[in-house]
Amino acid sequence: MYKRINGIQHIGIGVNDMDASLKFYRKYFGLDIPFFDSVAPAPLMDIYTNNSTITKRASMVVNLQGGCAMEVIRPTTFEPSPCAFDILPGDLGIFCAQFKTRDIQRSYEFCKQDPPPFLSEMTSTPHGLKTFFIKDLDGNMFQYVEGDGAYVDHGHHSMGAVGCSIGVRNINEACNLYSKVLGFDKVVYDHSGEHEDFASAWQNSQNVRRVLLTQSNPPGGGFAKVTGQGYIELVQSLDREPRRIFDDRIWADNGFVHLGFDVKGMADLGEDLKQQGFGFTCDSNDALDMGNTKVHCTYIEDRDGTWLE
Numbered sequence: 001m002y003k004r005i006n007g008i009q010h011i012g013i014g015v016n017d018m019d020a021s022l023k024f025y026r027k028y029f030g031l032d033i034p035f036f037d038s039v040a041p042a043p044l045m046d047i048y049t050n051n052s053t054i055t056k057r058a059s060m061v062v063n064l065q066g067g068c069a070m071e072v073i074r075p076t077t078f079e080p081s082p083c084a085f086d087i088l089p090g091d092l093g094i095f096c097a098q099f100k101t102r103d104i105q106r107s108y109e110f111c112k113q114d115p116p117p118f119l120s121e122m123t124s125t126p127h128g129l130k131t132f133f134i135k136d137l138d139g140n141m142f143q144y145v146e147g148d149g150a151y152v153d154h155g156h157h158s159m160g161a162v163g164c165s166i167g168v169r170n171i172n173e174a175c176n177l178y179s180k181v182l183g184f185d186k187v188v189y190d191h192s193g194e195h196e197d198f199a200s201a202w203q204n205s206q207n208v209r210r211v212l213l214t215q216s217n218p219p220g221g222g223f224a225k226v227t228g229q230g231y232i233e234l235v236q237s238l239d240r241e242p243r244r245i246f247d248d249r250i251w252a253d254n255g256f257v258h259l260g261f262d263v264k265g266m267a268d269l270g271e272d273l274k275q276q277g278f279g280f281t282c283d284s285n286d287a288l289d290m291g292n293t294k295v296h297c298t299y300i301e302d303r304d305g306t307w308l309e
Contacts, residue, residue, distance in 0.1 A: 003265030003272070005183045006221030008230030010060060010069035011097050011161050012258040012309065014251075016138050018057055018074035024137055025061060028116060029099050030156035031070055035060035039076060044297060047282050048251035048307065054078065056252050066151040067100055067160020068227045071260065075252040082138065082254040083245055089167065089198050089206045090237030092304040093245035094256035096133070096165040096201075097140075098231065099158055100147025104130045107144050107157045120200040126191040126210060133201035138254050141201060149228035163231035164259055167245070168304050171211050171236045177302050181276050182261070184213035184232050192238065207239045221262045232259075244305060251307065258299070260309040266296050273300055 015021040025031040037059040046053055055077045062069040074080070087095050101107040104122075111119050111134055118135035125131050129146040136142060147162055168174040179185045192209040199205050211234045219227060251257050263269055270280050284297040300308050 003268040004220055004263065005215075005269075006224065006262040006264060007215060007219035007227055008068045008161075008163060008232075008259065009223065009227065009262040010071050010260040011094070011164055011256060012071040012073060012260060013097075013140060014073045014075070014080050014254050014257050015136075016074070016080060016254060018059070018072065021072055021074075021137055022059060022061065024116075025070060025072065027114075028111070028134065028158065029070075029142075029160065030063040030065060030154075030158045031061040031160065033062045033064055035062065035069065042252075044282050044284050045251050048299075050250055054252060062226070063156065063158065063160035064152050064226060065154060065156060065159045066149050066226060066228050067162055068230060070097075070161055073252050073257060080253045081249055083249070085243060087141075087245055088202060088237075089165070090208050090235050090240075090242045091167045091245050092169065092242050093306050094164050094166050094259060095141060095235075095245060096143055097161055097256060098143045098145050098163045098165070098233075099160065100149075100162040101144050101158050102146075102148060102150060103157065104132070104144060104146050108132055110157050123197040123200045125197055126195060127189045127212070131197050133197070140255060143197075143201070151226045151228075160227075162228070163233065164256065165233040165235050166259070166302070166306055167235050167237070167242055168302070169236065169242060170303075171209055171234045173303055174234050175211075175213075177276070177278055178213055178232055178234065181273065181278060183215050183217065186214050186216040188212040188214055188231070206237070209236045209238060210234070221264065223262060227262075246305070258307040258309045266298060270298065278302075
């Protein structure tokens with residue numbers, strides 16, 4: 001059977017205040033089109049919620065100008081907990097999400113005029129693109145980067161998500177999954193040392209190795225024209241022991257809870273993943289009901305425990 005990782009579909013994030021967060025993401029990222037917004041139990045996630053079924057409200061929102069979606073999650077059966085420490089680049093898990101903009105100066109001026117909780121200086125990425133960072137209402141870090149590939153133009157300064165940064169212990173080992181298995185096999189940059197964009201965002205210098213990956217094959221699937229090219233940045237700390245962002249916490253607590261991929265041929269893909277040592281940790285088997293949307297949903301983990309849907 002034909003099987004394919006079509007590309008990144010969405011980034012999942014747990015928040016404290018659902019309505020306020022959705023308003024924030026509409027304002028700063030143009031995420032104003034909901035695929036679904038529903039309250040339901042999440043038995044699929046029992047393995048990541050201490051074997052106790054939680055109930056959560058989830059809303060999948062997208063910016064039709066282009067880019068991937070974001071799934072915003074707020075548990076209704078417990079109060080979500082934040083990370084117990086200040087997250088730094090290279091800590092294990094998703095620590096930053098990237099959004100693209102065709103006019104980064106316009107986006108920066110918008111944020112300066114109506115500041116979010118945190119706004120960095122304008123700097124450059126390792127491959128020379130202009131960039132800056134903001135934090136949302138819960139202190140999660142987001143990065144604006146220069147980008148193109150607009151699907152439509154409805155006037156918002158930002159487009160949708162383009163990828164995320166994931167902390168790993170060893171980039172070479174992590175690439176066995178992200179490059180060889182998931183197909184993000186093209187290296188955009190591979191830089192080690194201190195970086196001005198991270199220094200501006202985290203207010204101190206971090207000695208890290210950063211590898212930006214994308215797919216050499218063009219994105220596929222029914223949403224490819226909207227989502228466009230996706231990117232995964234792997235980040236390894238070179239001078240400190242990283243901490244796991246979701247250590248002693250559960251799925252739907254505050255923070256970036258997973259990276260979601262759009263795939264074709266789930267069963268055959270699962271066999272390939274199992275043979276490579278990344279078998280499904282949970283599997284909805286039949287269609288999972290998410291409001292008016294039905295999907296076949298599975299999870300795997302990378303070597304450092306980051307959740308991938």
